[in-house]
Amino acid sequence: MLRFILQKLGMAIPTLLLISVMVFALIRLIPGDPALLMLGDMADPQSLADMRRNLGLDHSLVTQFLIWFKAVLSFDLGFSISTKQAVLPLILDRFSVSATIVLVSVFLATIIAVPVGVIAAWKQNSSLDLGLVTVATLLLSIPSFWLGLLLLNAFGIQLGWLPVVGYVSFAQAPWQAMSYMVLPVLTLTLVELGAITRMARASTIEVLRLEYIAHARAKGLSERAVLWKHALPNAFAPTWTLVGLILGNLLGGIAVLETVFTLPGIGRLMVDAIFARDYPVLQGCLLLITFIYVLVNLCVDLLYPLFDPRVKL
């Protein structure tokens, strides 16, 4: 187990190194100059040159990379070009917002979708199955921003039950924080519910066709026991992989939802950084997201044997 973890983490180092070079190079391939974007249409050549010098953009790309990379090795991601804030605390602060919403939503989606998927598989081709699959497909097809706006309109404007904009952290005021979290969490849960339900249903159907399930039924076990004790553990493994992928994707930022609900998450930070060509912030965000991806996949791999004993690490 320890060897596996070290091996996986060891593999993450060249990945991060490669990503850091790619991120640095690709970002600079995007046309647009951060100094120019800051000065706008009033930029005269002297001010532009001064601004570039102040931002360190007058060095060659290789020098800029080496300066940045050396700092990264000591966990210093530099300072934002736009706001002059230190990048590491900034992205960690923003990441905590995205992570809270994503973790809660994916957890809720999983605990709802898996039983629903199993029941749909159990009642395959029944009207209940058809209904559940239709709802899942519908949820899968609805764009998250649209669903978000619909919920915002219903609960924020029409009913006036929940705040429409703003964010309060749990550390500041837990109850108030919850009121701000309800709509984004509900939106994300509904959106992810569709995919997980369909996966849980498909993998359960596959497992229910296997011989050992027929054997269990032949032994006289109740349907409940067959389903939850024998079918689910095996059917859950592929769903768990999907949950891991979803988690990795979402932790990289839910920019659209963060924008709709004005949440100060890492997705919105990244979008703002792209528009402002804020290289240090963008590089920091992408590096963190890559690391999170590696970490989430590692966790998924480590937990796999819990659900599927056939898997050995």
Added chain:
Amino acid sequence: MHRLLNRSLCVTLQALGLVALGAGFAQAESTLRVGLNADIRSTEPGVNRDENTDTVMLHIVEGLVAHREDASVGPLLAREVQLSDDGMTYTFKLREGVHFQNGATLTAADVKWTWERYLNPQTQWRCLAEFDGRGGAKITGIETPYPLTVVFHLDQPSGLFLASMARPDCGGSGILHPDSLAADGRWKAPIGTGPFSLTEWKPGQYVVLSRFKNYSLRDDKGPDGFTGKKQALVDSLRFMVIPDPSSAKAALMSNNIQLLPNVSASDAHELQAMPGVQVSVSPIMAICGLLFQTNDPLLKDVRIRQAIAHSLDYVQMVSALSNGLSEPNNSAIPQTSPFYSATAKQGYSYDPQEAQRLLKEAGYHGQPIKMIVNKRYQQMFDMGLLSQAMAQASGLNIQMETLEWGTQLERYQSGNYQMMAFSYSSRLDPATGFDSLMGDKSKEPRKVWDNPQAQAVLREAVRQSDTAKRQELFDQLHRMMIQDTPMVIIYNGTVAAALRDSVKGFHSWPVSSPRLWGVSLATQ
């Protein structure tokens, strides 16, 4: 069971909502919540800034002079401003008993300290070039002969000295208390003399300002632009960062915010029809139009440029672009400027026949003309789209190339384009407006209009302080520009603010930046 679940859900959500309302919204009865489309860049006026930063900072700091409602310049911290006969010495007499937000009293020494800091290149003040000789007159010395008198010496006369001082993007050259800096000289927080002081900035979320109780009011009847009687009528201002226009609209409709200072023309139209919401519209001083690259093999022919100008139906186009809120203006002198004269009103006529005649004369036979547009600013995109359609009716083959704003800005700066739909931010003095368009293209490729004779006229307008003489010079420049057609200016744009009925005393104005002193909240 279902009913019970439903009821539980309702009660839970309502409870959460009430918690939010109780703790988040009604922190104080007189908190005015204002939507900002992006976060501020810093709390350092005129240094690391953008329009939102200027908006917030101009509630905290004040300069010696400021723009009035009609965009002219009037005293703010100064009681009076005297200009020497040679036009090279400005004497500012300060108002007595003006306090900083830390309780200290404003003196000439504070003004000198602030200006010396601004003039230090290490401060990276945005407007340094306007005062160190690069962009006009140079400040050669600042003296404080009396505790409330400051004297600025210039190396040459300048008609733009006070206007540059008052510029919002310069942070209004706001006078700061030295305690705004930490002991090591780093920026801490602004301590100014404005009607509000900074309470909290939560990056990415909100900025809170509190009423400055010891604010020294001017003896004016009421607010006048950025000057006049700037009385804070609410206890605090909460600027909330809401980047998505739909969410901002939803927040206004649900009373989560009470003011949105800048909504699109179509949103303004929609919001106007909603109960409890009103819209305040004002023309602004931006310059929106089509830029031509006059070095381009095709567009160097003035007849083709003029043909494009004559192919556009300005009344129809501006009506569509602004939902009927704006009027066309072909002049670089904004309609709301005191210098907008009868001459400036003489623009291009919509004349497709004349356009076709000019094209024929120039030997144009449908060669494609690439026009750059962007989708970050919908108004620029729409302006390009409508121009393309109208020009096509006169036989012009304009092809649109949509780029990201950052890329378009780079192409503008390098002059690497044939044509582009573009908007210049508001220039409050016509001289600065013309200056942003005019220059030697070989030295500054971003300049649109390269005409040495016109540049000589502009230099004179910059030096000149006499209003009548400046008017003559601006009229002359306008006529020359219409003749040369280096760009087609279409209109100046509008700013539309949407506000709840409970907000009293707010109105939009040509400088665009919202002012929240003199604004109160009616209890609902």
